Amino acid sequence: MKHKHFIIYKPYGYLSQFTSNDSKQQSKRFLGELYDFPEGIMPIGRLDEKSEGLLLLTTDGKMSDFINSQKVDKEYCALVDGDISEEAIVGLKNGVEIGFDGKKYKTRPCRAFRLESNPNLPERSKKIRDARHGPTSWISITLNEGKFRQVRKMTSAVGFPTLRLVRVRVGSIHLNTMKVGDVIEVGNFTV
Known part of the structure; x- marks a missing residue:
């Protein structure tokens, strides 16, 4: 299986999840509103609802574990x-x-x-x-x-x-000139 990787600028007010079946969260905003992400996608780390900025997404659990490790700034x-x-x-x-x-x-x-x-x-x-x-x-x-x-x-x-x-x-991935809500698919992460 070829893994998919994305770099996004998570907007303020969005949860670091894609959808919810929880009726208490019906008024919340989700990452799935920004792009049609593939099945099995997961955020690498999270940003809370009031935080914004660089968020990496992947379908590769090993990549996620490595980036979440204490080896990556x-x-x-x-x-x-x-x-x-x-x-x-x-x-x-x-x-x-x-x-x-x-x-x-x-x-x-x-x-x-x-x-x-x-x-x-x-x-x-x-x-x-x-x-x-x-x-x-x-x-x-x-x-x-x-x-x-x-x-x-x-x-x-x-x-x-x-x-x-x-x-x-x-790591070595920067927000640079991304705009709020931008989603960029990349071949792989070089952190």
């Missing part, structure tokens, strides 16, 4: 509430304690830094807020682990909750 741009301090950045780099599966978990060391200018990203479909609510900061965080809502929990743990979260890179 995932880079995010996060807009956080407040003027983030160097102390908070150092905390992110060194690892912080977050809740995971009802227990405390210390995140692994990662790369984190404040962005000097706003990243070149498309406008989000839902307005975040305006300057009347105080300052914000853009940061870059690169992890090679991926616990549930990890980046959001990490920025909150250092006192700067995430307002917008965009995954911009998985």
